[in-house]
Amino acid sequence: MTSRLIQQFERGLAAPICLTWELTYACNLACVHCLSSSGRRDPGELTTMECEAVIGTLQRMQVFYVNIGGGEPTVRPDFWHLVDYSTAHRVGVKFSTNGVRIDAAVARRLAASNYVDVQISLDGATADVNDAVRGPGSHEMALRAMAHLKAAGFRGFKLSVVVTRHNVAQLNMFKKLADDHDAQLRLTRLRPSGRGADVWHELHPTAEQQRELYDWLCTQGEQVLTGDSFFHLSPYGGPLPGLNLCGAGRVVCLIDPVGDVYACPFAIHENFLAGSVRQPGGFEAVWRDAPLFASLRQPQTGGACRSCGFYDSCRGGCMAAKFFTGLPLDGPDPECAQGHGEAALAAVDTSSRPRPEGDHSHRRVPVTIGRRPPQRACDENPLA
């Protein structure tokens, strides 16, 4: 990637390259690190018709594909309709799922489409490591979905792993698991976003583990995808494959289940809210005109990082990771490869850390003797 092209990207594009669209906050799981604090459906979620209108806009803007997530998007009753509607309008779909709805018939249907890609989330190669983060039974559920996709002949679906302190030793196991299922491994960074803010400090890889991860990624080249997650590690020895820049509001953004548009999927907070697809002009106007996006497309100063010799390679790292750990946006990333993040984190007054917004977590029902049963089964579980 030439630096001239990078500069162009930093000034923003006519439409996003990578658009994440979270279709629902409903989820059958309750992963401890969920970026969107999902669990319960939001009553204000976009209707089927509103979703179709968004897809029409994306087609006009030539957004080549959307990354659909949630929550667990497949629990939306109109999910398969929206996938078909999108691909029929030349907007490809890549969706992330925990596998709950991927049975043999669905897998065959997915394998038959050129325009749909599937990403199975799994955060431990073994059930003990995975289920500690994603909940009991979630490892088995993901493996069952992967087996169905393989049996249906779906080649190259993605096995998506958030790298944590506890699974970083399993990288080769994940790779083998992906290979065994004709899938491609995708590793992404643990962000302190959503419920992740509560567990990041205990779960994020140590400095030594980050170095191991970087070295391992270097041996894999383009065989292992990273969603451009680890550009903050470039100072260890050079850029990993990818754009290697923070694309927030420039080449990526997020549409959340109620139609709010945020600069990136890891920044659900009013400071990064650019607008709504429900406002006049819809998504196109937000992408083009939102003052927040205009400011993100301005040259960044680099702040405290400007004097660092590695600023050109890491560009100060991830905005969301800094924000939710209480660090200044123009200072080092909390996982700065030069170690500047640790010192900065130690100086943060933890009571002043911004809190992620929009908590849709399942309500924890206090266990009391003789408590009343839930009024409706779906008060507790969106799949009921």
Place this chain on the structure above:
Amino acid sequence: MSTEFDLDRPWRLDERVAIRPEPFGALLYHFGTRRLSFLKNHTVLTVVRALADQPSARAACRHAGVGEGELPAYANALAALADSNMIHERTVA
């Protein structure tokens, strides 16, 4: 890795590739391989769009105003697109 690119053959864009013009040139997306490519200026965009209607890649370059001296650079760019299956040789009827 990059194969010799034959400027004198006729070429065409893969039918599963979409082009999106951008201020810097264009983005190309292949729905089959799910890969993204970049066209780094507007001239190469004109070349790529002209391929199907011109008898050869050389003619498409000339149509886009590419000078003789610049041809090797454009041949390299087209070779990279051919390697990633964005463009194909076309058989002339």
